Amino acid sequence: MSRILIIEDEPIIRTELRRLLTRAGHDVAEAGAVPEAAAEHALDAFDLVISDLRLPGPPGTDIIALCPGVPVLIMTSFATVKSAVDAMKLGAVDYIAKPFDHDELLLQVERVLREGRLTRQNAALKREVEQTWSPGGMVGNSPAMRDVFERVRKVAPSAATVLVLGESGTGKELVARAVHAQSPRAEGPLIAVNCAAIPEGLLESELFGHEKGAFTGAQAAHAGLVEAAHGGTLFLDEIGELPAPAQARLLRMLQDGEVRRVGATRSRKVDVRILAATHRDLPRRVQEGLFRQDLYFRLRVVEIRLPPLRERGEDVPALAKHLLERACLRIGRPPASLSPDALAAIAQHPWPGNVRELENAIERAVILADGPLITADLLALEPPGGPGVPALEETDFPPVPASEDPRSPDSMEEYFRRFVLEHQDRMGETELARRLGISRKTLWEKRQRLGIPRTRA
Numbered sequence: 089m090s091r092i093l094i095i096e097d098e099p100i101i102r103t104e105l106r107r108l109l110t111r112a113g114h115d116v117a118e119a120g121a122v123p124e125a126a127a128e129h130a131l132d133a134f135d136l137v138i139s140d141l142r143l144p145g146p147p148g149t150d151i152i153a154l155c156p157g158v159p160v161l162i163m164t165s166f167a168t169v170k171s172a173v174d175a176m177k178l179g180a181v182d183y184i185a186k187p188f189d190h191d192e193l194l195l196q197v198e199r200v201l202r203e204g205r206l207t208r209q210n211a212a213l214k215r216e217v218e219q220t221w222s223p224g225g226m227v228g229n230s231p232a233m234r235d236v237f238e239r240v241r242k243v244a245p246s247a248a249t250v251l252v253l254g255e256s257g258t259g260k261e262l263v264a265r266a267v268h269a270q271s272p273r274a275e276g277p278l279i280a281v282n283c284a285a286i287p288e289g290l291l292e293s294e295l296f297g298h299e300k301g302a303f304t305g306a307q308a309a310h311a312g313l314v315e316a317a318h319g320g321t322l323f324l325d326e327i328g329e330l331p332a333p334a335q336a337r338l339l340r341m342l343q344d345g346e347v348r349r350v351g352a353t354r355s356r357k358v359d360v361r362i363l364a365a366t367h368r369d370l371p372r373r374v375q376e377g378l379f380r381q382d383l384y385f386r387l388r389v390v391e392i393r394l395p396p397l398r399e400r401g402e403d404v405p406a407l408a409k410h411l412l413e414r415a416c417l418r419i420g421r422p423p424a425s426l427s428p429d430a431l432a433a434i435a436q437h438p439w440p441g442n443v444r445e446l447e448n449a450i451e452r453a454v455i456l457a458d459g460p461l462i463t464a465d466l467l468a469l470e471p472p473g474g475p476g477v478p479a480l481e482e483t484d485f486p487p488v489p490a491s492e493d494p495r496s497p498d499s500m501e502e503y504f505r506r507f508v509l510e511h512q513d514r515m516g517e518t519e520l521a522r523r524l525g526i527s528r529k530t531l532w533e534k535r536q537r538l539g540i541p542r543t544r545a
């Protein structure tokens with residue numbers, strides 16, 4: 089049933105229309121003129137207004153502006169193309185010529201009501217999407233994460249330098265990628281550099297490039313990563329580890345928009361937006377003389393602080409579900425779900441390694457699971473303060489070789505095989521199984537299947 093308002097000054101037509109619409113199951117209200125309709129009814133409560141064009145006082149089309157969002161059908165006995173076009177221009181959804189055929193009118197009313205419902209549903213969906221909008225596929229609905237998303241949305245369109253802060257594995261790189269993706273530079277390159285991963289002696293020339301002969305081994309001129317990011321964004325992860333000479337060069341680049349290659353006598357203009365991230369306490373490093381204060385101020389034009397996972401417990405179940413879906417897709421397993429005891433273990437764990445730790449635990453569980461249900465023992469999480477094996481360090485796992493496609497089940501078997509081979513000399517079967525998040529029986533079965541011999545009794 090829909091609520092329909094008829095505005096018509098001729099009682100016979102009004103009654104005829106009311107009967108017709110009431111019989112079709114609608115709730116019908118009536119008025120004889122626009123001012124009366126506006127005074128006696130809450131116009132935005134209607135699903136449809138049907139108004140005569142010629143009325144005592146203002147024309148029927150005046151109702152359109154008074155009920156924004158409500159579809160208005162205009163009727164007139166003086167049907168001309170011009171009056172129809174005028175009514176539609178003013179925002180009427182359609183036009184009815186009098187005298188009208190009952191069936192046709194009902195069909196027209198149903199169509200307008202259906203379209204109105206769709207429009208309202210779309211608007212509601214749009215509102216919902218806007219409210220729960222998260223950049224770059226980031227999951228989170230806690231107030232702290234909503235704040236992060238809001239900051240990303242505000243800062244992305246500008247050219248401002250952004251400093252992303254947060255513990256390891258909280259999603260700093262994801263935020264940087266989202267800022268780039270939402271920025272006018274999205275079509276340009278995004279170059280991500282982990283400042284801690286490049287040997288100190290190479291960092292300056294990697295970032296800023298070098299001229300031929302700048303140092304022993306510089307046999308040809310080489311453009312650095314800053315130049316490679318021209319027209320786009322350079323993301324400097326672990327900026328706290330940047331050595332002093334590179335800090336000085338970066339500061340000059342931020343101040344002048346120019347980069348000077350190592351060994352060069354002249355500078356080159358570059359158009360690069362800098363995003364930086366660190367898990368370090370940068371003000372403390374400034375105090376300790378390890379980081380330039382002027383560079384720190386240049387970098388933190390806007391700061392985005394990512395809270396650790398333990399401070400946004402409400403996000404954890406949705407994150408776990410999202411990471412599980414992703415892990416299954418990546419590894420090529422059918423969709424899986426978390427058992428109630430797995431969900432409880434996840435909720436209780438303090439996640440010192442944040443989202444990355446959760447991601448690793450879930451991925452490991454998916455690899456080791458024999459079916460579509462992920463149970464707590466597969467996650468192998470230690471209850472906080474509980475006895476037994478300390479939380480698994482990321483470095484305890486051998487890295488999956490980059491040359492292998494991580495989605496291939498073979499590389500996952502290899503992952504398992506290497507972990508067992510590398511650790512079995514210093515771990516018993518029980519500890520190995522616990523660290524892998526499987527039972528001793530499953531470990532034994534996997535050893536049999538993969539032909540990994542036991543070296544210790």
Ligand SMILES: Nc1ncnc2c1ncn2[C@@H]1O[C@H](COP(=O)(O)OP(=O)(O)OP(=O)(O)O)[C@@H](O)[C@H]1O
Nearest residue numbers: 225226227228255256257258259260261262443444
């Ligand atoms: N809110 C989130 N929603 C979905 N996935 C997330 C979220 N936060 C982090 N992740 C995932 O967790 C992993 C770690 O995130 P990321 O690399 O961005 O963290 P980081 O803070 O940059 O870590 P590090 O300090 O160690 O460099 C990534 O695989 C990322 O996709």
